[in-house]
Amino acid sequence: xxxxxxxxxxxxxxxxxxxxxxxxxxxxxxxxxxxxxxxxxxxxxxxxxxxxxxxxxxxxxxxxxxxxxxxxxxxxxxxxxxxxxxxxxxxxxxxxxxxxxxxxxxxxxxxxxxxxxxxxxxxxxxxxxxxxxxxxxxxxxxxxxxxxxxxxxxxxxxxxxxxxxxxxxxxxxxxxxxxxxxxxxxxxxxxxxxxxxxxxxxxxxxxxxxxxxxxxxxx
Amino acid sequence: xxxxxxxxxxxxxxxxxxxxxxxxxxxxxxxxxxxxxxxxxxxxxxxxxxxxxxxxxxxxxxxxxxxxxxxxxxxxxxxxxxxxxxxxxxxxxxxxxxxxxxxxxxxxxxxxxxxxxxxxxxxxxxxxxxxxxxxxxxxxxxxxxxxxxxxxxxxxxxxxxxxxxxxxxxxxxxxxxxxxxxxxxxxxxxxxxxxxxxxxxxxxxxxxxxxxxxxxxxx
Numbered sequence: 082x083x084x085x086x087x088x089x090x091x092x093x094x095x096x097x098x099x100x101x102x103x104x105x106x107x108x109x110x111x112x113x114x115x116x117x118x119x120x121x122x123x124x125x126x127x128x129x130x131x132x133x134x135x136x137x138x139x140x141x142x143x144x145x146x147x148x149x150x151x152x153x154x155x156x157x158x159x160x161x162x163x164x165x166x167x168x169x170x171x172x173x174x175x176x177x178x179x180x181x182x183x184x185x186x187x188x189x190x191x192x193x194x195x196x197x198x199x200x201x202x203x204x205x206x207x208x209x210x211x212x213x214x215x216x217x218x219x220x221x222x223x224x225x226x227x228x229x230x231x232x233x234x235x236x237x238x239x240x241x242x243x244x245x246x247x248x249x250x251x252x253x254x255x256x257x258x259x260x261x262x263x264x265x266x267x268x269x270x271x272x273x274x275x276x277x278x279x280x281x282x283x284x285x286x287x288x289x290x291x292x293x294x295x296x297x298x299x300x
Numbered sequence: 301x302x303x304x305x306x307x308x309x310x311x312x313x314x315x316x317x318x319x320x321x322x323x324x325x326x327x328x329x330x331x332x333x334x335x336x337x338x339x340x341x342x343x344x345x346x347x348x349x350x351x352x353x354x355x356x357x358x359x360x361x362x363x364x365x366x367x368x369x370x371x372x373x374x375x376x377x378x379x380x381x382x383x384x385x386x387x388x389x390x391x392x393x394x395x396x397x398x399x400x401x402x403x404x405x406x407x408x409x410x411x412x413x414x415x416x417x418x419x420x421x422x423x424x425x426x427x428x429x430x431x432x433x434x435x436x437x438x439x440x441x442x443x444x445x446x447x448x449x450x451x452x453x454x455x456x457x458x459x460x461x462x463x464x465x466x467x468x469x470x471x472x473x474x475x476x477x478x479x480x481x482x483x484x485x486x487x488x489x490x491x492x493x494x495x496x497x498x499x500x501x502x503x504x505x506x507x508x509x510x511x512x513x514x515x516x517x518x519x
Contacts, residue, residue: 089500093492097452097475119477156496157503175394181475185495225502233316250502252494256316256400258338266505268498272489273312275471276404277375279487281308283444283469284376286485 084155088129092152093185094119095129099149111142158186164226164252165218167239169194169202169209172254173230178205189228191218212242219246226250233257303374307348312404313338314348315371322364330361377405383445383471384437386458388413388421388428391473392449397424408447410437431461438465445469452476 098118102110112130116123130143133151137143153159166173169192176182177192192204195212202209210218218224227248231239236255243251250266253259261267317337321329331349335342349362352370356362372378385392388411395401396411411423414431421428429437437443446467450458455474462470469485472478480486 083504084500086497086500089496090493093475093490093496094477097492101453120479155500157499158496162499171394171397171399175390175398178390179394179491180390181491182495185492186499187495226498234320249506250498252498256312258313260339264505264509266498266501268494268501270489270491270494271312272398272400273316273404274309275487275489276401276406277308277312277377278305279445279469279471279485280376280381280405281303281305281374282485282487285302286483287444287468290483 084132088132089156091119091121091125091129092133092156095126096149096152096156099145099152103145103149108145109138109141109143110145110148112137114142153186156185161186161188162226163188163190163222163224164228165189165191165193165215165224166228166230167193167212167215167243168230168232168255169196169199169204170230170232173228174204176228176230176254177207187226190222190224193218215242216246219243219248224248226252228252228254229259230254303351307351308375310338310340310344310348311352311371311375314345315368315375318364318368318371322368327364328357328360328362329364329367331356333361372405375404380405380407381445382407382409382441382443383447384408384410384412384443385447385449386412386431386434386462387449387451387474388415388418388423389449389451392447393423395447395449395473396426406445409441409443412437434461435465438462438467443467445471447471447473448478449473 095115098115112126113123116126133155135143135148135151164187166177166189173192177189182189191210192207193210193212193215194200199209200211225248227243229236229239229251233256236257237259240251240259240261244261244265251261253267253269256271256273259267314334317334331345332342335345352374354362354367354370383406385396385408392411396408401408410429411426412429412431412434413419418428419430444467446462448455448458448470452475455476456478459470459478459480463480463484470480472486472488475490475492478486
């Protein structure tokens with residue numbers, strides 16, 4: 082059974098709440114409470130969870146332990162996935178050291194750069210490797226996921242190279258819309274788009290209030 | 301005139317392509333070419349651009365310089381916005397040093413943490429400040445945007461504090477669904493959700509191919 086992507090997107094949030102509740106010593110949770118914590122409708126939460134195959138009990142709700150295990154399995158986070166990073170700039174270095182990934186089964190095992198001054202230096206526990214080693218590293222370590230944190234102008238060339246080396250999943254942080262073959266999965270995290278939405282919404286809110294103030298002035 | 305948020309989300313991509321083309325020495329671009337570069341439909345691009353008030357000319361298309369200026373203005377990126385970061389961990393430090401923000405008018409001017417070992421240390425050009433100084437700093441420097449990079453369990457308390465100090469826009473990187481009053485704009489960038497989608501899609505693709513191979517075996 083294939084779980085729809087909008088549900089997949091909500092699963093990490095359920096997982097967070099469930100883990101928090103578990104840490105508080107609780108063993109069951111209701112769909113209503115989960116919905117409340119996340120600002121969702123209870124019917125949505127019930128539908129999402131039923132898609133994972135877990136059933137709740139009347140009055141007590143869902144068994145937290147069982148639901149956590151099930152969500153982790155659905156997301157494929159029960160097997161640790163090794164990934165590498167290309168681009169040892171500020172963002173790449175940060176992601177290489179970021180300890181939040183392990184919670185979702187992602188382990189950064191290598192970082193590559195073409196800059197001679199960066200190669201050989203240490204970022205956390207990882208040595209920065211030269212691009213020439215990329216192909217053999219991917220083959221020898223059977224890496225399927227790569228994170229791209231190079232500048233926009235180099236991102237497509239790096240992506241093409243990764244695909245040629247056998248990478249099947251690309252997580253792109255470069256501000257560039259990449260083209261990949263249809264057998265490769267591309268996910269993008271774009272800080273510019275997030276900030277665009279934030280600044281436009283904020284601008285509108287402040288403008289609305291100013292207009293409201295103007296109206297008061299006229300009274 | 302209020303530009304719809306889906307259009308706002310595409311504007312940074314247009315801006316990137318336009319800037320690249322400008323650097324190549326070009327002065328006009330067609331909606332068809334913009335659409336092609338971004339994998340969008342030309343009619344979508346034309347609609348988005350017409351919402352900014354810019355008109356193209358038949359055969360030559362849009363004037364690149366004019367369109368760049370207009371998009372930057374619509375996004376409010378022509379005025380530099382000062383923002384502060386709360387949470388000087390790996391992600392917070394990386395964002396403090398990240399030089400990609402300046403392209404969209406965001407300047408990180410301060411970083412705060414409650415950890416005595418971090419306070420007073422330098423991250424790039426910024427000193428890590430104690431949480432006790434947050435209120436006065438926001439008031440004195442008229443900061444309206446804050447970036448949250450603290451652990452999930454502390455995120456809501458930090459958000460409440462920021463709102464109390466007068467922050468109007470919150471960019472949340474903590475894996476936590478925050479509740480803010482309706483006069484505050486909240487934007488979330490969640491690495492867990494992005495990776496969830498990537499790993500589920502990749503898992504499905506590999507499974508589909510395995511099944512395809514199984515089918516071949518049976519022939």
